[in-house]
Amino acid sequence: xxxxxxxxxxxxxxxxxxxxxxxxxxxxxxxxxxxxxxxxxxxxxxxxxxxxxxxxxxxxxxxxxxxxxxxxxxxxxxxxxxxxxxxxxxxxxxxxxxxxxxxxxxxxxxxxxxxxxxxxxxxxxxxxxxxxxxxxxxxxxxxxxxxxxxxxxxxxxxxxxxxxxxxxxxxxxxxxxxxxxxxxxxxxxxxxxxxxxx
Amino acid sequence: xxxxxxxxxxxxxxxxxxxxxxxxxxxxxxxxxxxxxxxxxxxxxxxxxxxxxxxxxxxxxxxxxxxxxxxxxxxxxxxxxxxxxxxxxx
Amino acid sequence: xxxxxxxxxxxxxxxxxxxxxxxxxxxxxxxxxxxxxxxxxxxxxxxxxxxxxxxxxxxxxxxxxxxxxxxxxxxxxxxxxxxxxxxxxxxxxxxxxxxxxxxx
Numbered sequence: 209x210x211x212x213x214x215x216x217x218x219x220x221x222x223x224x225x226x227x228x229x230x231x232x233x234x235x236x237x238x239x240x241x242x243x244x245x246x247x248x249x250x251x252x253x254x255x256x257x258x259x260x261x262x263x264x265x266x267x268x269x270x271x272x273x274x275x276x277x278x279x280x281x282x283x284x285x286x287x288x289x290x291x292x293x294x295x296x297x298x299x300x301x302x303x304x305x306x307x308x309x310x311x312x313x314x315x316x317x318x319x320x321x322x323x324x325x326x327x328x329x330x331x332x333x334x335x336x337x338x339x340x341x342x343x344x345x346x347x348x349x350x351x352x353x354x355x356x357x358x359x360x361x362x363x364x365x366x367x368x369x370x371x372x373x374x375x376x377x378x379x380x381x382x383x384x385x386x387x388x389x390x391x392x393x394x395x396x397x398x399x400x401x402x403x404x405x406x
Numbered sequence: 407x408x409x410x411x412x413x414x415x416x417x418x419x420x421x422x423x424x425x426x427x428x429x430x431x432x433x434x435x436x437x438x439x440x441x442x443x444x445x446x447x448x449x450x451x452x453x454x455x456x457x458x459x460x461x462x463x464x465x466x467x468x469x470x471x472x473x474x475x476x477x478x479x480x481x482x483x484x485x486x487x488x489x490x491x492x493x494x495x496x
Numbered sequence: 497x498x499x500x501x502x503x504x505x506x507x508x509x510x511x512x513x514x515x516x517x518x519x520x521x522x523x524x525x526x527x528x529x530x531x532x533x534x535x536x537x538x539x540x541x542x543x544x545x546x547x548x549x550x551x552x553x554x555x556x557x558x559x560x561x562x563x564x565x566x567x568x569x570x571x572x573x574x575x576x577x578x579x580x581x582x583x584x585x586x587x588x589x590x591x592x593x594x595x596x597x598x599x600x
Contacts, residue, residue, distance in 0.1 A: 253557045254469070314567070318509045318536030321529055325516035332525060333592040348572075355571035356535060361528055362575050363582060363595060375595045377524050377578065377588070384592060409548065412503075416541075419507050423514045430517055430526075438523045438581040442530050445573060446517060449534045449566070450510070453541055456562060460549045468558050475565055482573035489580030 218368070225342065238291040239282045243274035245295065246281060284343035284405050298404070306400055310356065317358035324379065333381035334363060337390040339372050339398060346405030347372060353397045360393050413461045420450050420457075441485045448478040499547040506541035509533050522589045523581050531574040539563045 233239075247270040255262055288294070324330055341347055351362040354376060361377040376393055383389055427450075430443035452471045459467035513533025520526045546559035582588075582595065 250561070253554060253561050254472070256465075256554050256558065258554070310567075314532075314536045314539065317532045318513075321516060321532045322509060322512040325512050325519060325529060328519065330520075330525060331591060332588070333590045334588065334595045335592065336594040336598070351575060352568065352571040355531060355575060356567070358532075359528070361524065361531065361578060362571075363524075363578050366598075377528075377590075379525060379528055381591060412500075416503060416507055420510065423511055426514050427517060436523065436581075436586055438577060438584065438586060439526065441577055442517065442523065442526055445577070446514070446530045446534055449538060449570065452562075452566070453510075453538050456542060456545055456559065460545050465551060465555050465558075468555070468562065472562055472565065475562070475569060479569040479573055483576050486573075486576035486580035489577070489584040492584060 234282065234285060234287045234291075236278065239278040240271075240274050241291055242282050242285075242295070243278050243280075244270055247274055281345075284345040286404060302400075302404065309397070309400075310353065313353075313357050317356060320358045321379075329380075331380050332377065334375055334377050335381065335384065335386075335389050335393075337374050337376060337386060337393055339374060339390070339394065341398065341401060341405060342367075342372060343405055346401055349405070350374075350394070350398060350401055353401075354393060357393070357395065357397075410461055413457050417454055417457050417461075420454050424450050438489060441482070441489075445478065445482050448474065448481075452478070499544040502540045502544035502547075506537040506539075506544065509540070510537035513537065523586055524578060524588050527574050527578055531570055535567055535570045538566050542566075 248267060251266040251270055252258075252263075255266065285294075339347070339350060341350055347365060347367075351365065351374065354360050354362050354374070359379045361379075363375040363377050366373045366375070376389075378389075378393070382392065424447045427443050427447050431440050431447070434440045434443060452475050455467050455471040455474065459465050459471070510533060513529050516529030516533065517526050520529055542559050542563040546556045549556065549559075
């Protein structure tokens, strides 16, 4: 009886969340345009030539692919503003700042691991932190960023009842409190991701 | 000292590093240790291909590097699935 | 000038990462060394190569795409291997293990 109620509650909660996402999806042509805007520069760089025939073939092929792969990249993006506004904001403000933050973090983490290798002053542990992101893409990007920040490695993700928990292997445990550990591990990356992803 | 010699020296250093990692592949105490060693060696091979593309001026090697990186990721995920099922082949 | 600095930094980081894989005590800490040192070293070497070569712009961008793909793929594979190793039954040498508390 107890288990039945719990399962029922979980299913209801999941359905409500799904309906919320579903109701707030961005329109179809914007999804196609965003996917095409990712795929066409990739074609241009990988093919490596700017002949007109090559450009036309690439544009048509990527348009066909993006018209039926439109949900893969864009299903978790928050609907806010028009597509042009979103693209310009992403290209000019969001991406350079995130790239600079991540670059300095990667540099710091490599130097820190090199120091750990030389002096062997490790004190490892596995801690559990909570995050506010709920979508697949957001959690994936957050887990990758946590793996690249100094001294942490994502071990597993657990999602239940609309809450998400991450298990993190920390090479030098400083605190066991969940909020403090979350502050120290996630930093400001989560705030950045919450502006775009669910 | 010109650029080619410097880059060839860089490739030699990377090769020696891969040779060090072969110890972990051959004598690693457990199976995941060997998988970590193989993945690291493949990433170093990707970087070596990129350096050779600059040294010899043949830039098609970069496409090969991208393909090798993707194959490495798929291989790593398959190994991880194999470990997750408890090491059973079926 | 800065490209030679980046190249030397990347080589040093890669050598230290290999030493870390040899010296650390268990799989998870070895994964730390593998992921971070490989990603940082490979990215700095590739940026140095993109600054060093005298090729057209599209080919320089190809180096940057390769660096971006390494930064995207390497942490994902290391996360999968860490999770698989835990499910395989390798106990980590740690002071606190909250994953074992929740999954007895």
